[in-house]
Amino acid sequence: KYHDPKATYFGPYPEAGAAWQSHAFLNDLLPLRKCKVMPKKVCLYYHLGQCLGPCEFEIDPEESLKMKDQVKKILRGDIHEVVNELNEKMVNASEQARYEQAALYRDQISSLKHVAMKQNMQVSDKIEADVIHYAILNGFICIVGLFFRNGQMLQKNMSIQPLDVNIEEAIQSFLVDYYSKNQIPKQLVIPKELDAELLGEVLETKVNSYSRGRYKELLDLAHQNAQTEIENKFEHVKHQQDTLDDAMLQLSSILDDVGLRTIDLIDVSHTAGDLPVGACVVFEDGQPLKRLYRKYKLNQGNNDVASMQEMVYRRYLRALKENQELADVLIVDGGLPQVNAVREVIDALGVEMKVCGLVKDQFHNTRALINHELEEIELDKRSPLYQMLAVMQDEIHRFVISYHRQLRTKKMTKSLLDELEGIGPKRKEALLKHFGSLKKIRSASLQELQEVLGDKTGQSVYEQIKRL
Structure with missing residues (x-):
């Protein structure tokens, strides 16, 4: 294939879908040119603010260069500057009660993180492992797991919780609980300060730590994710508390009550x-x-x-x-x-x-x-x-x-059961316990009712319900 020496290439991607996903997101985020063939007049994308209209207008070289730099940073996984800018826009929109715009910025931040992570996570070898790391801030621990199958990251899992025990106990407890409900991987990759041998015995799988190579890069990436997640969590809480503090001050002023709490x-x-x-x-x-x-x-x-x-x-x-x-x-x-x-x-x-x-x-x-x-x-x-x-x-x-x-539903259920002849309080309780709701009792088959009430009573109740 021809390679333009002046162009910058990113990849390889393990599948076309990952590349197209990045392409689509960048088109939504930045006002990039969308048309393959340059038209003579601006199209709908220009009027929607999704294109600068190079077909009609001269584009400022500095603005063009800035967009190119943003694209390169995003495709390299360097999203910190763009995320901060979008976060600031989201907060401003929220403070001005432009909630739809704020939600749009929030979704863009989420998509940006996802695309950047996928860019960083595409691995050419067929890695089969779960990579675990953590970060600590203000007495809380954030544990992040990156799950790779056949060289692709299938998902990311995250937990933020108070650090009530030592770090090793907190992570071990989280992993044992998580893998009691989910499939245990062929290999678990953890930071070197954790006891790999102990976790391997408990989970009955291969547990390793790495100081170099591709797995070390993935461990660092998991750590960066954990650090970012916990910092964002507390930044959101801080902004929320600052807003509440301002609101309480306003209310105190209106009510002439300095100590209002x-x-x-x-x-x-x-x-x-x-x-x-x-x-x-x-x-x-x-x-x-x-x-x-x-x-x-x-x-x-x-x-x-x-x-x-x-x-x-x-x-x-x-x-x-x-x-x-x-x-x-x-x-x-x-x-x-x-x-x-x-x-x-x-x-x-x-x-x-x-x-x-x-x-x-x-x-x-x-x-x-x-x-x-x-x-x-x-x-x-x-x-x-x-x-x-x-x-x-x-x-x-x-x-x-x-x-x-809640009271109305309870009354309706009670009313229906009270109208049924031939069953006392215990059988009514048995019906509710078995089916869980009035709707399910109404839709129960004859056989299902007979399993709970017996053949004769079940037949009677089934016929009565059909007449109601």
Whole structure:
């Protein structure tokens, strides 16, 4: 084949698919020329921002050179600079509430890492091994496994967990647990500081460490992956915590409460007044405290305001009796009527707690916050406070609705089984235990029902279900 001495070649790739995958991703990421034959006018790719339009416009040589350098770096597996740039764009898009754009950058980062890894992982020899390495940061350990079969990396596995024991014990425990559920490789390649002989005996396979050669390169690559993954994990956590800190400061300012830390949120749910329930979720410094979440069966039918009053009375009366620590703020999912009703109960109990409300717009999206002085404060959707309150509101909705659905499903199941004649509590329990759900009981065959209930009762139940 002809080789252009001025061109830079990458490969060889073990299969065409790997090369085309890299080609497709680079075309999505950078505004490279797509056309094989230069047209006379710009095409759709130019208008979509996926091409600079060299057919009509003169391209800045510096910009062209920069793109070429980016392509070369990516194909060599050097993605650090591009990933940092995309990460910055993703964070900025998220802060400006451009979530679709942020998701696009996130997907590009994921694809970039995958393509770069595949580029680094193509090996000409027929390697059959799992390559394991690790990295440690802030009391956590990240263990990465690169799994090669017939010279190709089939997948990457990763675990990030607290480092509660020494490093060797943590890795050995992870590997023993992982290979108890997955196929053990012909060879396991591990860092030289680990006990290869012991792991070989436990896993009953060949376990080696290498100080040079291709396996040493793959070990280094696994270590780089582990280091990158754990650094990205803590960078994301740091950014998230910084956002929550800013949000809590904004809320403290609005409520004139410098020491604000703990927030209770309440909501109610029912179906046309049937099975009314309520729930409370608790957040501290913007993070959920799920051990303090509570559910309530209520008695006020479809009266949401009365239901909130009942729930607040029961929750905080008990808290007072048991000398429990109270939240700094109670946020009600509702406007002025709900806030005023809840404040009546709070005042009657003598509880010192600020009560606020979240007001929705016509599209049922959060629009404003009613503060403790009953002032309506518009929320900027790009602000950290709005993002935090939106997460909190989603969480209370999820929690209360899932509880209501749970009770409704239980009632429906109970209603069906109560209508079946000839079976008592034990057989009903046996049916639910065997089939797992009402839907599966309804769709069970005669033979399946007879296996649980016996021939005669099974026949009777089968006929009754078909008539329902």
